[in-house]
Amino acid sequence: MITPKYVREIPQRYRLEAAKCKNCSYISFPPRLVCPKCKSRSFDTIRLSDEGKILTFTIIRVSSDIFSHQTPYGVAVIETSEGAKLMAMIADTKIEDIAIGKKVKLIFRKIRDEGVSGIHCYGYKAVVI
Amino acid sequence: MKDVAVIGIGMTKFGELWNKSIKDIFVEAALKAIDNAGVGHIDSMYVGAMSGGLFVGQEHIGAVMADYLGMNPVPATRVESACASGGTAFRQAYFEVASGSSEIVLAGGVEKMNDGVDVTAALATAADQEYEVYNGITFPGLYAMIANAYMHQYNATREQLAAVAVKNHHNGFNNPNAQFRSEITIEQVLNSTLVADPLRLLDCSPVTDGGAAVILCPLELAKQFTDSPVKVISTAQASDTISLYERESLTSLKAVSDAAVKAYKQANLKPEDIDLAEVHDCFTIAEIVASEELGFFDKGCGASAVEEGKTSIEEGTIPINTSGGLKSKGHPVGATGIAQVIEIYEQLTGQAGKRQVKDARIGLTQNMGGSGASCVINILEAL
CATH class of the missing domain: 3.40.47.10 (Thiolase/Chalcone synthase)
Incomplete structure (x- = not known):
């Protein structure tokens, strides 16, 4: 599946930028135009810290074709220290060390190569610390 | 809103249907439902389909299926809500009957997934x-x-x-x-x-080819078609x-x-x-x-x-x-x-x-x- 190319210009993928609601303080990642909690349309842009913990995870053994050379790999739901949540692939970690509650550090990595020309796509991954 | 009944059902066998196209699969299920209900015509139809485009390269599923079902020019609408497409198509058909704008409406769904795509x-x-x-x-x-x-x-x-x-x-x-x-x-x-x-x-759950269809009508008409309508x-x-x-x-x-x-x-x-x-x-x-x-x-x-x-x-x-x-x-x-x-x-x-x-x-x-x-x-x- 080809990711729309505009995502290469979206800062949250590279700088972990999120939107903090000015009304209810809920943090949306990625940023939204409407707060899902209180419907406010006013936000502050914040940069998430690179620290978080694993809320749940899986080990992907059968992937879509684009990731098949990377299996098996871990993917986890991460809660950052600000309380924002995101999904990230696990990097630089033994599979048996991935567990609910483990602390992680978010890092900048290449995620995948796309299309016939193999365009590099970057983003964040999580390392268990 | 009128009370609505299901008066007929039809489905294909589910599985790997290598010798049947997405049209064949839907039409087989729809004809079974029409025959089962004993209706001579339908006023409208809804087709649940998640992704004909990705699975077999076919969109515009409503029109395709109305045509091959021999139902032109009845209105045919494709409904998509991922894996809930079928249940949502049924809900839309229900509203069309309940509102009184149509009497006999087909609600169906189809997917052909075993054809080599990722x-x-x-x-x-x-x-x-x-x-x-x-x-x-x-x-x-x-x-x-x-x-x-x-x-x-x-x-x-x-x-x-x-x-x-x-x-x-x-x-x-x-x-x-x-x-x-x-x-x-x-x-x-x-x-x-x-x-x-x-x-x-x-x-x-497995990767499956299959189609299914039901016929809905106002409850007040249901007894004309079947002794056992379901409300x-x-x-x-x-x-x-x-x-x-x-x-x-x-x-x-x-x-x-x-x-x-x-x-x-x-x-x-x-x-x-x-x-x-x-x-x-x-x-x-x-x-x-x-x-x-x-x-x-x-x-x-x-x-x-x-x-x-x-x-x-x-x-x-x-x-x-x-x-x-x-x-x-x-x-x-x-x-x-x-x-x-x-x-x-x-x-x-x-x-x-x-x-x-x-x-x-x-x-x-x-x-x-x-x-x-x-x-x-x-x-x-x-x-």
């Missing part, structure tokens, strides 16, 4: 492409994350998850239209290939976050409970009034969590309930997935919601053979899209 990638389009799928997740992976969170929170066991697959294969053994008519054991589930930990191959007593739908990671609870499916509350209120029923249910068991954990959200069991008790036989045909207080469910009957995604209605219709009209639930009077279908971002519930009653 099915894992095609199904993943039901999740958030940019923030979930981009990071390597798959559909089995999303439900595996729910399973890990559920097992962690409630101390549920792998064997309890496997019990869902064993029960549904047992039921599907007696369904002539099921893709897999074979009994399986707990050991077979636990020894099958890992797909996304902790889910294994036999925790997952639609409620239809409800709800939405939740597209991404699993943004949910407040990773062990809940809020769209299911939100739709259930509305559905029970409309029908003036409680969960204990339901005699049987077809629940969206795309993965074993999905049936467990959904059965809790539907109010059949307390939170955290759905897993042990399956193991204790509370959802079996033979001894269950609420038999679930008497058809074999998505797990054994198969899951041609756009057709699944309609096939659920067909099973309830057969049960409420006493046509379910060895799968028959005694004295079944009220049945519920729960059809879910993505990792639970959409859910549609329909409740039917025997007359």
Whole structure:
């Protein structure tokens, strides 16, 4: 599946930028135009810290074709220290060390190569610390 | 709003239908439903289809199917809500009849998935492409994350998850239209290939070709066509976050409970009034969590309930997935919601053979899209 190319210009993928609601303080990642909690349309842009913990995870053994050379790999739901949540692939970690509650550090990595020309796509991954 | 009845049903066998096109599959199911209802014409039709474009390169599914069904120029509308497309098509057909704007309406669904595409990638389009799928997740992976969170929170066991697959294969053994008519054991589930930990191959619904269709009409006309119409007593739908990671609870499916509350209120029923249910068991954990959200069991008790036989045909207080469910009957995604209605219709009209639930009077279908971002519930009653 080809990711729309505009995502290469979206800062949250590279700088972990999120939107903090000015009304209810809920943090949306990625940023939204409407707060899902209180419907406010006013936000502050914040940069998430690179620290978080694993809320749940899986080990992907059968992937879509684009990731098949990377299996098996871990993917986890991460809660950052600000309380924002995101999904990230696990990097630089033994599979048996991935567990609910483990602390992680978010890092900048290449995620995948796309299309016939193999365009590099970057983003964040999580390392268990 | 008029009262609405289902007066006819039809479906293809579910499975790997290599010698049939998506048109052949839909038309076969639709003709069976039209003949079963004994209607000479239809006024309108709705077709649930998740992704004809990705699976076989065909969009404009409504018009394609009306044409090949020989129904031009009736209006034909394709309805998409990922794996809940079929149940949602049924709901739209219901409204067209209930509003009085049409009398005889066909609600169908179809998918042809076995034709060589990257099915894992095609199904993943039901999740958030940019923030979930981009990071390597798959559909089995999303439900595996729910399973890990559920097992962690409630101390549920792998064997309890496997019990869902064993029960549904047992039921599907007696369904002539099921893709897999074979009994399986707990050991077979636990020894099958890992797909996304902790889910294994036999925790997952299969890749399926298939079509299903039903005919709806105003209840006041139903007796003209059949001695055994089934009344639609409620239809409800709800939405939740597209991404699993943004949910407040990773062990809940809020769209299911939100739709259930509305559905029970409309029908003036409680969960204990339901005699049987077809629940969206795309993965074993999905049936467990959904059965809790539907109010059949307390939170955290759905897993042990399956193991204790509370959802079996033979001894269950609420038999679930008497058809074999998505797990054994198969899951041609756009057709699944309609096939659920067909099973309830057969049960409420006493046509379910060895799968028959005694004295079944009220049945519920729960059809879910993505990792639970959409859910549609329909409740039917025997007359």
